[in-house]
Structures are given as C-alpha cells and as structure tokens.
Amino acid sequence: MILCAATNCIPIIILNLRSIEYMSEIIQLVYASRATFESPNRAGIDLNVARILMQSRRNNIKLNLGGVLYYGDSCFFQCLEGEKEPLEATFDIIKHDPRHSDIKVLMRSTVPERTFGVWSMKYVPAQADIKRLLQTKGLERFDPYQFDTATIEQILGILTNAADPTKGASHITHNAILHFLETNKIIASLVGLAIIIGLMVLWWL
Numbered sequence: 001m002i003l004c005a006a007t008n009c010i011p012i013i014i015l016n017l018r019s020i021e022y023m024s025e026i027i028q029l030v031y032a033s034r035a036t037f038e039s040p041n042r043a044g045i046d047l048n049v050a051r052i053l054m055q056s057r058r059n060n061i062k063l064n065l066g067g068v069l070y071y072g073d074s075c076f077f078q079c080l081e082g083e084k085e086p087l088e089a090t091f092d093i094i095k096h097d098p099r100h101s102d103i104k105v106l107m108r109s110t111v112p113e114r115t116f117g118v119w120s121m122k123y124v125p126a127q128a129d130i131k132r133l134l135q136t137k138g139l140e141r142f143d144p145y146q147f148d149t150a151t152i153e154q155i156l157g158i159l160t161n162a163a164d165p166t167k168g169a170s171h172i173t174h175n176a177i178l179h180f181l182e183t184n185k186i187i188a189s190l191v192g193l194a195i196i197i198g199l200m201v202l203w204w205l
C-alpha cells in the first residue's frame with residue numbers, strides 16, 4: 001500500500017518540481033531609447049533620470065523585476081529582468097512613456113539566472129570604461145542603436161561590475177532575499193519535497 005501511495009505521489013512531486021522551475025523562468029530584455037528631454041551639462045544625476053529611477057525601484061520591487069539603467073549621450077540603455085508576465089506589462093508601460101522615444105529592443109532571451117539579481121533597478125551614469133570600449137570599436141558617442149550582440153554583452157558586463165552612485169540599502173534587501181531563493185533552486189525544491197512528504201505522512205496517520 002505504501003509503495004502504491006508513493007508511486008502515485010511521484011508524478012505530483014515531479015509536477016511540483018517542474019512548477020518551481022517554470023515559476024523561476026527569467027526573461028532578460030535589453031532595449032535602447034532616446035531621451036526626449038534636454039540634460040543640462042552639469043555634474044550629478046539628471047532630475048528626469050532620478051525620477052525615472054525612483055518610479056522604477058518603487059514599482060519593480062512589487063513585481064519582482066530588476067535590472068540596470070544606463071544613461072549616456074541622451075540615450076537610455078536598459079536591461080529588465082524578471083518573469084515574463086510582469087516584465088512584458090511593465091515594458092508596455094515604459095514604451096508609452098513620453099520621456100523617451102525610438103524604443104528599440106536589442107536583445108530578449110530566457111536566462112538561467114538574473115545578472116542584476118539584487119537590484120530593483122541599478123543605475124550607472126556615463127562611464128569611462130564604456131567610453132574606452134566604444135573607442136576600441138571606433139564609436140565616438142554612446143549610440144546603442146549601432147551595437148552588435150557582442151558589444152551589448154560587453155556593455156552588460158561593464159554595467160554588472162560598475163558601482164551605482166545612487167546605491168541605498170532599502171531597494172537591495174528585498175531583492176537580495178528573492179535572488180537568494182531564485183539562485184538556490186535546489187534548496188527551494190528540497191523544501192517543496194519536504195512539505196509534500198510531510199503532508200503525505202500526515203495523510204497516512
């Protein structure tokens with residue numbers, strides 16, 4: 001009887017493990033756009049960009065979205081990461097934002113894990129490292145519309161390692177916990193399995 005019950009439970013366990021995997025399917029979307037506002041030539045973060053960042057962090061944290069935003073030469077380069085549904089819904093809102101135009105999707109793929117896991121939206125201002133990379137490719141300005149896949153990946157690499165001058169603890173903590181759970185799928189699966197076995201034992205008693 002125990003063997004029979006255990007056999008019946010195997011498909012349930014497999015389904016459960018699959019659903020954990022499905023739940024954590026992560027989409028990474030990278031796009032470019034042009035700011036429709038003028039940025040005064042002074043040091044520090046542009047007020048428009050600061051507002052965008054504030055909104056992004058407030059909203060993304062609720063939807064378990066994350067990523068990075070780069071702003072240089074009046075162009076945005078944003079990488080958004082998260083589950084498909086909230087990500088596409090948010091991107092739909094972003095596309096209609098009058099603060100930018102000429103939105104062009106540069107990359108959209110399913111990734112095994114987030115690159116900017118702990119960030120609801122990391123911000124990296126114009127960077128010497130990026131200027132150097134562009135120079136090696138004969139590009140004088142930050143013009144993401146010209147980037148090939150290799151350049152996009154190199155830029156993402158630089159943004160991963162760059163510091164965020166607006167970094168604060170509050171927007172990191174929540175995402176850091178989610179990131180831990182997401183990247184520790186084995187632990188999450190074992191907890192799921194333990195719960196199922198516990199329920200089975202309770203049912204038999």
Ligand SMILES: Cc1cc2nc3c(=O)[nH]c(=O)nc-3n(C[C@H](O)[C@H](O)[C@H](O)COP(=O)(O)O)c2cc1C
Binds near residue numbers: 055057060078099
């Ligand atoms: C370049 C750019 C990037 C943006 N990124 C995000 C984002 O990651 N998440 C988000 O919720 N809103 C983002 N926004 C803002 C949205 O377009 C929209 O203004 C905002 O989600 C509205 O939120 P609210 O109704 O809570 O004010 C971005 C806007 C721009 C121009």
